[in-house]
Amino acid sequence: MHKVIHPEDPTWVLIRRLGYAGLIPFVFLALCLWVVGEDLHPYVALSMQAWGGVVVSFLGGIHWGVGFHNALTSSKRPGCTSSGALSPRSWPGWL
Numbered sequence: 001m002h003k004v005i006h007p008e009d010p011t012w013v014l015i016r017r018l019g020y021a022g023l024i025p026f027v028f029l030a031l032c033l034w035v036v037g038e039d040l041h042p043y044v045a046l047s048m049q050a051w052g053g054v055v056v057s058f059l060g061g062i063h064w065g066v067g068f069h070n071a072l073t074s075s076k077r078p079g080c081t082s083s084g085a086l087s088p089r090s091w092p093g094w095l
């Protein structure tokens with residue numbers, strides 16, 4: 001039912017490259033903290049925190065996307081409507 005991704009698959013290579021590319025801003029901003037003057041430290045640190053928030057939001061989005069995909073593919077699960085969408089009474093289970 002699920003497609004197995006092999007390491008040689010071009011999709012897997014792209015996923016790994018994009019994952020490593022997400023580290024570039026962290027490394028760059030960490031180096032900037034060493035290079036810039038102390039008056040700019042708060043701005044660089046805030047930028048690093050903002051990028052971390054973006055990364056965390058995408059990780060949370062993956063969780064929700066997988067959950068909604070599972071809810072749509074098996075509409076016989078408790079809490080799902082006939083269209084496959086989650087009903088409000090099942091929301092506390094997601095929190």
